[in-house]
Amino acid sequence: MKILITADWHLGKRLHMEDFSIDMEKFFQWLLVYIKENEVDYLLLAGDVFDQNNPSNEASKQYYDFLVKLSRLGCKAIITSGNHDSPSFLDTPSSLLQSLGITVVGKFPGHDHIEKILIPIEDKLGKNKAVIAAIPFLQDRYIRQVGENEGIKTIDAKIKEGMRKIFMEIGNETKRLYPKIPHIGMAHLHAQGTTISEAEREIQIGNELGIPSDALDQFDYLGLGHIHTGQPVIDGRIHYASSPISLGFSENNYKHKVIQLEITDGNIKQTFVPIPKFRSLYQLKGSMQEVEEQLSGTSCKYDLTALLDIYIDEPSYDANVMLKVENWKQEIKEKNLNIVNLKVNFRDKSGSRRLSTIQQNRVNELEPKAVFEKLIEERKDENEKAALLEIFNTILADATQQQP
Numbered sequence: 179m180k181i182l183i184t185a186d187w188h189l190g191k192r193l194h195m196e197d198f199s200i201d202m203e204k205f206f207q208w209l210l211v212y213i214k215e216n217e218v219d220y221l222l223l224a225g226d227v228f229d230q231n232n233p234s235n236e237a238s239k240q241y242y243d244f245l246v247k248l249s250r251l252g253c254k255a256i257i258t259s260g261n262h263d264s265p266s267f268l269d270t271p272s273s274l275l276q277s278l279g280i281t282v283v284g285k286f287p288g289h290d291h292i293e294k295i296l297i298p299i300e301d302k303l304g305k306n307k308a309v310i311a312a313i314p315f316l317q318d319r320y321i322r323q324v325g326e327n328e329g330i331k332t333i334d335a336k337i338k339e340g341m342r343k344i345f346m347e348i349g350n351e352t353k354r355l356y357p358k359i360p361h362i363g364m365a366h367l368h369a370q371g372t373t374i375s376e377a378e379r380e381i382q383i384g385n386e387l388g389i390p391s392d393a394l395d396q397f398d399y400l401g402l403g404h405i406h407t408g409q410p411v412i413d414g415r416i417h418y419a420s421s422p423i424s425l426g427f428s429e430n431n432y433k434h435k436v437i438q439l440e441i442t443d444g445n446i447k448q449t450f451v452p453i454p455k456f457r458s459l460y461q462l463k464g465s466m467q468e469v470e471e472q473l474s475g476t477s478c479k480y481d482l483t484a485l486l487d488i489y490i491d492e493p494s495y496d497a498n499v500m501l502k503v504e505n506w507k508q509e510i511k512e513k514n515l516n517i518v519n520l521k522v523n524f525r526d527k528s529g530s531r532r533l534s535t536i537q538q539n540r541v542n543e544l545e546p547k548a549v550f551e552k553l554i555e556e557r558k559d560e561n562e563k564a565a566l567l568e569i570f571n572t573i574l575a576d577a578t579q580q581q582p
């Protein structure tokens with residue numbers, strides 16, 4: 179029996195107004211061919227199906243169109259929610275999707291109904307080969323009791339303790355109900371010791387909120403979503419599946435993949451299937467001249483237009499910079515390159531400060547933390563700034579943890 183694990187599709191995601199729907203369409207085409215040729219039995223999607231918790235019509239259509247194609251191949255699926263997803267949006271069509279062989283677990287059914295997230299999976303002959311613990315994104319209310327005036331350390335400790343408890347509950351229930359078949363978990367969380375890329379928009383305070391790996395180690399195998407670069411947490415046993423495509427500039431060099439598990443006679447064999455690359459995301463940094471040189475050496479290597487993020491740093495104000503950039507924009511069109519974000523910094527602030535920094539940021543691309551930092555930027559007292567930022571981070575962590 180063959181299982182593929184994937185995660186972090188972020189359907190509907192935009193990067194500086196460019197959307198990734200064509201990229202995902204190409205990934206789907208590739209994935210469907212792979213599933214067909216390799217006779218994959220199950221596809222597990224471990225959260226962040228959508229980028230927004232109210233997905234656009236286009237993103238929803240892309241999701242359902244894919245699921246129909248998947249079911250036509252006779253491949254079944256189990257889908258769980260991530261922190262970006264609306265659990266109820268995922269759950270609403272669950273009975274309809276169940277008729278296509280697709281099981282959805284958007285909402286956690288609660289500590290007293292853990293059996294509901296345990297899904298025995300069968301091979302084409304109808305024999306139970308494994309059980310999947312389909313753990314959706316766990317909201318704060320299932321993990322900890324919120325107390326008054328709790329600092330970040332207390333919150334962090336409570337989250338770790340709560341997650342350990344819930345994973346043990348799920349692990350024990352799986353062992354009790356399905357003692358004879360392999361146990362495979364899927365979950366969407368931040369495990370300790372993993373590195374986060376810029377595109378992972380969730381607010382994390384350092385690496386403090388990561389869950390210790392031994393707390394997660396309750397299954398024969400655990401496939402994870404949330405970190406877009408598919409790294410191991412415990413080699414061979416707990417692994418991030420990775421997003422199928424690069425969703426941010428810092429992910430450009432990462433080789434995206436899906437995890438394949440083959441179950442034979444109760445043994446699980448893990449392999450990684452590399453996903454072809456469809457687009458480059460390049461970051462160019464330096465003086466005007468340096469960026470110009472980098473630009474002339476940059477080419478579009480894949481099917482889709484390469485997107486560029488450019489940061490120009492010049493000692494003093496130069497009115498010609500923007501003119502030059504406009505020229506570049508025209509020139510690179512032929513090379514199938516597109517500048518989607520541009521920031522110009524003139525270090526000499528003696529002129530008008532506001533005028534000397536040209537930023538093409540749009541409000542909807544700003545992170546809450548960046549907005550707050552901007553707001554307190556002018557304050558002189560560094561200690562006060564640090565304290566304010568810490569309070570803000572605590573509130574933000576609270577707010578994002580409690581989000582549906």
Ligand SMILES: [Mn+2]
Pocket residue numbers: 226260261262366380403404405
């Ligand atoms: Mn996530």
